[in-house]
Amino acid sequence: MTTPDLPIDGPIDGPLDGSSDDALMLEIRRLWETLDPPPGDLADGVLATLAAIDLEFEFELMTLVDSHDALAGARSSAAQLAEVGQWSLEFAAPDFRVLLRISTSGNRRRIDGWVLPRTGMRIQVSGASAGHPAYDGAEVDQHGRFEITNVSPGLSRLWFLPEPGDTDSSSRLPVATPPFWI
Amino acid sequence: MLLGGVMTMRDTVDGDPASVWDTAGASFARWRSGDPSALDELVRVMSPILWHVVRATGLDKEQSEDVVQTAWLALVRSAETVGDPQAVARWLCTTARREAWRVGKTAGRSTAVEDDALEWHLPSQPSPESDVVLKDEQSRLWESMKVLPERCQKLLRIVAMEPRPDYARIAGELKMPIGSIGPTRGRCLDKLRNELQRTGADR
Numbered sequence: 001m002t003t004p005d006l007p008i009d010g011p012i013d014g015p016l017d018g019s020s021d022d023a024l025m026l027e028i029r030r031l032w033e034t035l036d037p038p039p040g041d042l043a044d045g046v047l048a049t050l051a052a053i054d055l056e057f058e059f060e061l062m063t064l065v066d067s068h069d070a071l072a073g074a075r076s077s078a079a080q081l082a083e084v085g086q087w088s089l090e091f092a093a094p095d096f097r098v099l100l101r102i103s104t105s106g107n108r109r110r111i112d113g114w115v116l117p118r119t120g121m122r123i124q125v126s127g128a129s130a131g132h133p134a135y136d137g138a139e140v141d142q143h144g145r146f147e148i149t150n151v152s153p154g155l156s157r158l159w160f161l162p163e164p165g166d167t168d169s170s171s172r173l174p175v176a177t178p179p180f181w182i
Numbered sequence: 183m184l185l186g187g188v189m190t191m192r193d194t195v196d197g198d199p200a201s202v203w204d205t206a207g208a209s210f211a212r213w214r215s216g217d218p219s220a221l222d223e224l225v226r227v228m229s230p231i232l233w234h235v236v237r238a239t240g241l242d243k244e245q246s247e248d249v250v251q252t253a254w255l256a257l258v259r260s261a262e263t264v265g266d267p268q269a270v271a272r273w274l275c276t277t278a279r280r281e282a283w284r285v286g287k288t289a290g291r292s293t294a295v296e297d298d299a300l301e302w303h304l305p306s307q308p309s310p311e312s313d314v315v316l317k318d319e320q321s322r323l324w325e326s327m328k329v330l331p332e333r334c335q336k337l338l339r340i341v342a343m344e345p346r347p348d349y350a351r352i353a354g355e356l357k358m359p360i361g362s363i364g365p366t367r368g369r370c371l372d373k374l375r376n377e378l379q380r381t382g383a384d385r
Contacts, residue, residue: 021371028342029234031320031327038233039247043226046254050221126219161216174216 062091062098062160062177093160093175095119100158102182109151109182111158118144124159125151125182137161156182202227202345203271211267225254228271232278234343238336239282249285253278275344276351283355326377334370341367 039045067089086103099114113123123146124137137159138146160175205227212220232253236246256277257264264273316324327335341347341363349363358366 021368024371024374025338025342027320027323028327028338031316031323032234032238032339032343033230034316034320035324036234036237038230039243042233042247042250043229045247046225046229046251047222049251050225050254050258163215174218 060093060173060175062093062175064089064178064180065092065097066090089180091158091177098158098160104153107153108149109153111148111151111182113138113146113148113158115140115144115146115160118142120163122161122163123148124161125156126159139163151182153182155179202231203268206271206274207266207268210261210264210270214261214267221258224270228274229254231271231344232274235275235340236278236282238339238343239279239286240336241282241286245285245289246282249278249281252281256281272346272348276348279352279355322378322381326374326381329377330370330373334373337363337366338370338374 068087086101088102089100091098091100096119097116099116101112103110103112111125115121119140121140122137123140125148138148140146157179158177162174206224209220209224209227213224229250232250233246236249237243241249253274257270257274264270327338330338340352341349350360353360353363356363
């Protein structure tokens with residue numbers, strides 16, 4: 001939506017109806033936004049404060065229990081990352097385990113996963129230091145399997161999020177793997 | 183690509199104050215369903231609004247930053263009391279404004295509220311050395327605002343800074359009769375219009 005033109009020279013001279021009240025209120029708001037802008041670091045300060053209390057309960061960290069390289073050294077350098085190959089990882093959370101098989105094809109990655117025991121969740125990939133990204137993510141199918149295709153290579157982590165409709169979800173924390181190379 | 187999407191969302195928010203409520207509600211719902219990054223979005227969208235809501239009550243800048251932080255801590259600690267996610271923006275604004283009144287009273291700044299609902303502390307004005315350059319229209323609006331009665335300046339600022347203010351609740355906080363804010367606002371806007379017309383004719 002575009003910002004309406006300043007109504008001062010327009011509707012003010014016209015009928016003083018409700019819409020011109022709203023337009024004038026919007027201009028007052030814009031005036032104060034110009035006169036008294038918030039400190040540039042306001043949101044960052046809030047996030048830092050919240051992060052300090054959030055870290056304790058934001059998510060549970062999984063443990064790496066096993067890893068197998070089908071192609072030794074495939075993850076050791078950027079040049080080799082482009083090679084075709086596949087490797088597998090196993091992570092454990094308090095309530096479930098997940099097996100991951102990561103396949104390379106050119107400069108893209110594909111993740112096939114298997115959750116044991118089968119648990120309804122959404123799964124997302126994020127960069128190592130970021131929170132998980134804002135998209136719906138993959139779902140665990142009825143056999144406990146999921147797939148995420150077309151993943152960018154790099155140091156990443158996987159997030160396992162309670163499904164929104166899950167009645168138990170309010171009591172379940174998001175679970176994340178430690179950062180690992182994809 | 184993700185960043186690009188976020189930027190687009192913010193642009194939309196900036197252009198349409200009312201859509202802030204919907205954006206905030208959607209982010210809050212995602213955060214409650216377990217997506218930590220949604221809180222980041224919510225904070226970035228709502229913090230500037232909370233800043234203006236708090237500043238409109240007359241607190242200084244340092245106090246205002248503290249109050250904004252307090253409102254966010256309250257949300258994170260009692261997210262389940264918000265109920266409908268769509269209500270989160272209003273919940274935050276109300277929480278911040280109440281905390282601002284409380285801090286202001288403690289600091290002895292808003293003691294007049296009890297006696298005359300509209301005689302509260304005048305919001306601090308931008309200092310003359312402020313390097314803010316106003317466009318012509320904004321400059322004219324600002325000059326016209328400054329000649330309004332103090333109570334009009336204060337009320338208009340308070341109700342203008344929240345996209346969909348809950349007048350009944352604000353009336354309660356200001357100990358004004360329910361239903362009196364709308365008419366008072368209308369009278370103040372009329373005065374502002376008259377002033378704008380007068381100065382416009384003078385040019």
